[in-house]
Amino acid sequence: MNATIEQLAATLETALGSGSVTADASALASYNVDGKSPAIFCAPKDQDEVSAALRLCVEARAGVIPWGGGTAIRLGNIPRQADVILELKRLNKLIEHDDANLTASAQAGIKVVELQQILGQQRQFLPVEPPRPDLATIGGTAAANINGPRRMLYGGVRDLVIGMKVVLADGQQIKAGGKVVKNVAGYDMCKLFVGSLGTLGVITEVTFKMAPIPESAATLVATGPLSRGLQLVDQLMQSTLLPAAVAVVSAEATGVDSVRPAVAVRAEGFEDAVARHLRQAQELAGRMGLRAEVLREETHRSLWEQIRDFGSSGEAVAYRVTVPVASLADVVETIDRWSRSERAARFVAHAGSGTVWIASAADPAGAAWFPRLTALAKEQRGHAVMVAAPPEFKQGVDVWGAPPESLSIMREIKRQFDPHAILNPGRFIAGL
Amino acid sequence: MSRDVLIRELRQIVGDRYVLTEKEDVIVYEQDASILQVMPEVVVLPADVGQVSAVVRAARRANVPIVPRGSGTGLAGGAVPAEGGIVLCLARMNRILEIDLKNRVAVVEPGVINIDVTKAVTKQGFFYAPDPSSQAACSIGGNVANNSGGPHTLAYGVTTNHVLAVEAVLDDGQAVWLGGRVADSPGYDLCGLFVGSEGTMGIVTKAAVRLMRTREAVQTLLAVFDRMEPATQTVVDITAAGIIPAALEMMDQLTIEAVEKGKPVGYPRDAAAVLLIELEGVREHTERAARLAEEICSRNGARQVRRAQSEAERQLLWKGRKEAFGALGALAPNYYVQDGVVPRSRLPEIMREVAEIGSRYRLRIANVFHAGDGNLHPNILFDMRVPGELDRVIEAGAAIVKACVAAGGSLTGEHGIGLEKKAYIGLLFNDDDLEAMARMRRAFDPDGRFNPAKVFPTPITCAEMRRQPAKIPAGLWI
Numbered sequence: 039m040n041a042t043i044e045q046l047a048a049t050l051e052t053a054l055g056s057g058s059v060t061a062d063a064s065a066l067a068s069y070n071v072d073g074k075s076p077a078i079f080c081a082p083k084d085q086d087e088v089s090a091a092l093r094l095c096v097e098a099r100a101g102v103i104p105w106g107g108g109t110a111i112r113l114g115n116i117p118r119q120a121d122v123i124l125e126l127k128r129l130n131k132l133i134e135h136d137d138a139n140l141t142a143s144a145q146a147g148i149k150v151v152e153l154q155q156i157l158g159q160q161r162q163f164l165p166v167e168p169p170r171p172d173l174a175t176i177g178g179t180a181a182a183n184i185n186g187p188r189r190m191l192y193g194g195v196r197d198l199v200i201g202m203k204v205v206l207a208d209g210q211q212i213k214a215g216g217k218v219v220k221n222v223a224g225y226d227m228c229k230l231f232v233g234s235l236g237t238l239g240v241i242t243e244v245t246f247k248m249a250p251i252p253e254s255a256a257t258l259v260a261t262g263p264l265s266r267g268l269q270l271v272d273q274l275m276q277s278t279l280l281p282a283a284v285a286v287v288s289a290e291a292t293g294v295d296s297v298r299p300a301v302a303v304r305a306e307g308f309e310d311a312v313a314r315h316l317r318q319a320q321e322l323a324g325r326m327g328l329r330a331e332v333l334r335e336e337t338h339r340s341l342w343e344q345i346r347d348f349g350s351s352g353e354a355v356a357y358r359v360t361v362p363v364a365s366l367a368d369v370v371e372t373i374d375r376w377s378r379s380e381r382a383a384r385f386v387a388h389a390g391s392g393t394v395w396i397a398s399a400a401d402p403a404g405a406a407w408f409p410r411l412t413a414l415a416k417e418q419r420g421h422a423v424m425v426a427a428p429p430e431f432k433q434g435v436d437v438w439g440a441p442p443e444s445l446s447i448m449r450e451i452k453r454q455f456d457p458h459a460i461l462n463p464g465r466f467i468a469g470l
Numbered sequence: 471m472s473r474d475v476l477i478r479e480l481r482q483i484v485g486d487r488y489v490l491t492e493k494e495d496v497i498v499y500e501q502d503a504s505i506l507q508v509m510p511e512v513v514v515l516p517a518d519v520g521q522v523s524a525v526v527r528a529a530r531r532a533n534v535p536i537v538p539r540g541s542g543t544g545l546a547g548g549a550v551p552a553e554g555g556i557v558l559c560l561a562r563m564n565r566i567l568e569i570d571l572k573n574r575v576a577v578v579e580p581g582v583i584n585i586d587v588t589k590a591v592t593k594q595g596f597f598y599a600p601d602p603s604s605q606a607a608c609s610i611g612g613n614v615a616n617n618s619g620g621p622h623t624l625a626y627g628v629t630t631n632h633v634l635a636v637e638a639v640l641d642d643g644q645a646v647w648l649g650g651r652v653a654d655s656p657g658y659d660l661c662g663l664f665v666g667s668e669g670t671m672g673i674v675t676k677a678a679v680r681l682m683r684t685r686e687a688v689q690t691l692l693a694v695f696d697r698m699e700p701a702t703q704t705v706v707d708i709t710a711a712g713i714i715p716a717a718l719e720m721m722d723q724l725t726i727e728a729v730e731k732g733k734p735v736g737y738p739r740d741a742a743a744v745l746l747i748e749l750e751g752v753r754e755h756t757e758r759a760a761r762l763a764e765e766i767c768s769r770n771g772a773r774q775v776r777r778a779q780s781e782a783e784r785q786l787l788w789k790g791r792k793e794a795f796g797a798l799g800a801l802a803p804n805y806y807v808q809d810g811v812v813p814r815s816r817l818p819e820i821m822r823e824v825a826e827i828g829s830r831y832r833l834r835i836a837n838v839f840h841a842g843d844g845n846l847h848p849n850i851l852f853d854m855r856v857p858g859e860l861d862r863v864i865e866a867g868a869a870i871v872k873a874c875v876a877a878g879g880s881l882t883g884e885h886g887i888g889l890e891k892k893a894y895i896g897l898l899f900n901d902d903d904l905e906a907m908a909r910m911r912r913a914f915d916p917d918g919r920f921n922p923a924k925v926f927p928t929p930i931t932c933a934e935m936r937r938q939p940a941k942i943p944a945g946l947w948i
C-alpha cells in the first residue's frame with residue numbers, strides 16, 4: 039500500500055459516508071480470509087459507490103476482497119494482500135423480473151434465497167443452487183462459478199448468466215451481454231467474469247435465464263454396494279431418460295444412510311414424466327439388487343439440500359475432482375478405497391458433470407489427499423481443486439492445481455483488467 | 471518483407487497449389503453470404519495445425535493481417551478481407567479426429583461441416599445440438615467464431631453451450647488449447663471468451679464439442695393463424711406456461727406466399743402466420759407438452775393445429791420452413807436477411823414495428839425466424855437493379871436493428887457483428903463497454919492481426935469494398 043490504513047479509511051469515508059466504512063478491528067473479526075484480516079471494511083450502497091471505492095483503493099494500491107455472503111471465501115489461494123473488504127450486501131435489489139421472457143436481473147448482493155422467493159411468486163426459479171443460499175449472494179455465486187446438482191438438466195452458471203454489470207479495478211463501470219437469451223453482439227464478456235473469483239472486476243448486477251418451477255418432482259434413492267450403484271448410474275446415463283440430477287453419495291455424506299452408499303436420481307417436470315423416470319430407475323435399481331425407495335416432498339427436498347450444502351460448512355478440508363463422465367465410476371471407487379484404507383472421507387459425486395466433492399478432517403492425512411487426487415484426476419484428463427482448507431494446508435501449494443498451457447493469456451488478461459493487482463491478489467490460479 | 475517474399479514463404483509452407491493469388495482463383499473468396507465484397511490479395515489453404523502456425527508466423531513477419539474463413543456462409547461480412555492481407559481458409563482441415571460417445575465428446579477440425587458431426591453419431595443415438603439452418607455448408611470453425619445458433623438451440627443452447635475446448639493458433643503462432651475436456655477447468659473461461667470472437671482472437675484449429683443423446687420422442691405441430699398478433703402471443707404464452715420447445719419457428723404471410731408459389735407444402739395462402747412447434751424429450755413429456763401447446767394455440771384463436779403423425783409428416787411440416795428462404799426468390803430478385811433479438815414478450819409489438827418500417831421504406835419484408843427465443847429474421851426483398859434500392863434496404867435494416875435494441879433486445883442474435891453491424895454496436899455498448907472488449911482483444915492479439923476492422927466500430931481503411939448480393943448455395947435455409 040502507498041497510503042496508511044487511516045488515510046485510506048478517511049478517503050473512503052469521505053466518498054461513501056461514515057456509516058459505510060469502518061476500520062474497527064472488532065467489526066472486521068468475522069471477515070477473515072485464510073487467516074488474513076483486512077483492516078478496512080466498506081459497504082457501498084450502489085454501483086457508483088463501488089466505483090468510487092475501487093478508484094480510491096487502486097490509488098492507494100490496497101488489496102481489495104469483494105465480499106458477497108462469504109460462503110466461497112475459503113476458495114482460492116491465500117491472498118498476497120488483503121486490506122479492504124468490499125461488501126456488496128447493500129446492493130440487494132431485484133432490478134427486473136421479466137417472467138414472460140423467463141429472465142431476471144438482480145443486484146449482486148441479493149441473497150439467493152430471497153431471490154428465489156421473489157421468482158417463486160411467479161412460479162419460476164433460478165436453477166443455480168449454491169450451498170447455503172441463506173447466505174450466498176447471486177454475485178458471489180457467479181464470480182465463484184458455483185454450480186448445483188441440477189446442472190445436468192438446466193446448465194451451469196456460465197450457461198444461465200446472460201448479462202452483467204461490472205466495475206473494473208480502475209472504477210470503470212461496464213456492462214456485458216444483455217437481457218435477451220440469444221445475443222452475439224460483441225465479445226461474450228459475461229464468460230470473463232463468471233468464475234473469475236473477483237480478480238478482474240466487481241460484479242454489481244447479474245441477468246440470468248430462469249426456469250419454470252416444475253409441476254412435480256421426486257427422487258429415487260437406491261442403496262447398496264457402491265459398485266452396483268455406479269452401474270446404475272452408467273445405465274441411467276445410457277438411457278434416454280433426462281433426470282434433473284444424479285448423485286452418488288457415500289455413507290454418512292447425507293442423512294440417507296449411515297452405512298451404505300446411495301445413488302439419488304432426481305426427476306422433475308410433468309407428473310407423468312416424473313413417474314416414468316421413477317419407474318424406470320426403480321426397475322434398473324432392482325435389477326442391480328439395490329434397495330430402492332422413492333422420496334417426495336420434505337424428504338426429497340431435504341436430501342437435495344444436504345447434497346447441495348455438502349462440504350460447505352464445518353468441513354475442515356474439501357476437494358473437488360472433475361473428470362470426464364465415463365471416468366467417474368473409477369474415480370469414485372478409488373476414492374472410496376482410499377477412504378476405507380487410509381483416511382476417512384465422505385463424498386458426493388455428480389454424474390452429469392463428472393464432479394466429485396470430497397470432505398475430510400483437517401489433519402496431515404487429510405492434507406495428503408490433495409496430491410493423490412491431483413494425480414488421479416490427471417490420469418483421467420481432469421483436474422482437482424482444494425476448495426477449502428485451513429491456511430497451513432494451502433501454504434506452498436496452488437489450490438487450483440497445475441496451471442493450463444494457456445496461463446500466459448490469463449496473466450495478460452489479469453494485467454489488462456487489473457494492472458496493479460488489487461482485486462483478490464493472489465487468490466486465483468497460479469497466484470493471479 | 472515484400473509481397474513476393476511472403477507469397478514464396480506461403481508456398482513453401484502449404485505447397486504451391488494451396489496459395490491462390492490469381493484473380494480468377496481468389497474471386498471465389500471475395501465475399502461471404504453477406505452483401506459485402508473485397509477482393510483478397512492472397513488465399514491460403516492449410517492442411518494442418520502446423521501449417522496454420524507457420525502461416526501466422528509468416529504473416530507476423532510480413533506484418534499483414536489474417537482473415538480466417540470457413541465455408542463463407544457468414545451473413546455479416548466476417549470472412550471478407552476488409553483490410554487486405556491473407557485469407558486463411560480452413561476448409562481442407564475437415565477431419566473428425568475423435569468420437570468419444572461414453573464421454574459425449576467429439577474432437578473435430580475447423581473445416582468439418584456442421585451436419586457431418588451429427589451424421590457421424592446419429593446411428594449410435596447421438597447428435598450435435600447447434601444446428602444453423604446453413605448446417606449443410608457451414609463449418610464448425612465458423613460456428614465457433616460466430617457462436618452460431620439454429621432452430622433447435624432454443625432448448626439446447628447455442629454453440630458456446632456445446633464447445634468444451636478449442637485449440638487455437640494465437641498471434642505468436644503457437645497452438646494452445648483453451649478450456650478443457652471436463653467442466654470447470656480452473657482459470658479464466660478462455661474457451662467461453664473465444665467462442666463468438668468472430669475470428670479476431672486467433673484461428674480455431676480443433677474443437678472439442680459436446681454430443682447429446684438423441685431424445686426418445688418428438689412431437690411436431692403446425693399452427694395456422696389468421697392474424698400475426700395472436701401468433702406472437704402464442705409464442706409468449708408457450709414460454710410462460712413453462713414449456714421449452716426444442717424449436718419454435720414462425721413464418722409470416724409473405725413467406726407462406728413464397729413457399730406456396732415455389733414447391734407448395736399446403737400452407738393456407740391466406741394465413742397471416744404459421745408456427746412450427748417441436749417438442750422433444752421422454753414420451754410422457756412430449757405427449758403432455760404437445761397437448762398443452764395445442765391448447766394454447768387454440769386459446770389464441772389458431773385456425774388450425776396439425777400434429778405430425780409420422781416422421782414423413784413431420785418432415786413435410788418442416789419442408790416449408792426449410793425451403794422458405796430459397797423460395798423468397800420467387801418474390802423478388804434479391805433479399806437481405808436481418809438478424810435482431812427482442813425479449814419474447816415484446817414480439818407482438820416488434821412485428822408491428824417491422825411491418826411499419828417496411829412501409830416507411832417502401833419495401834416488402836418477409837419474416838421467417840426463431841420466434842421462441844425472440845430472434846427475428848426479417849428478409850427485406852429488393853431488386854439490385856433499381857438504383858438506390860439497396861441503400862433503402864440498408865436503412866430499413868438499420869431501423870429494424872434500432873427498434874430491437876430499443877425494445878430491450880440486441881442487434882444480433884446469431885449472425886454476428888462482422889463488418890455489417892460494426893457501426894451499430896454502439897447502440898448496445900458504450901465506449902467503456904467496448905474498451906473492456908478491446909482489452910480482451912489485446913490480451914489475445916496485441917497487434918490486431920486477426921480479422922482487423924471487424925466487430926469494433928473503427929473505420930475501415932481498405933480501398934475498395936463493394937456491395938453485391940451473394941449467391942447462397944442450394945440446400946441452405948434461414
Ligand SMILES: Cc1cc2nc3c(=O)[nH]c(=O)nc-3n(C[C@H](O)[C@H](O)[C@H](O)COP(=O)(O)OP(=O)(O)OC[C@H]3O[C@@H](n4cnc5c(N)ncnc54)[C@H](O)[C@@H]3O)c2cc1C
Nearest residue numbers: 540541542543544548603609611612615618619669674884
Ligand atoms: C442460408 C443461411 C442460413 C443461415 N442460418 C443460420 C442460423 O440458423 N443460425 C446461425 O447462427 N447462422 C446462420 N447462418 C450464418 C452462417 O451460416 C453462420 O454464421 C456460420 O457459423 C458461418 O460458418 P462458415 O464456416 O460459413 O464461416 P465464415 O462465413 O467462413 O466465417 C464466419 C466468421 O468466422 C470466422 N472464422 C471462420 N473459420 C474460423 C476459424 N477456423 N477460426 C477462427 N475464425 C474463423 C471468419 O473470420 C468470420 O468472421 C446462415 C447463413 C446462411 C447463408
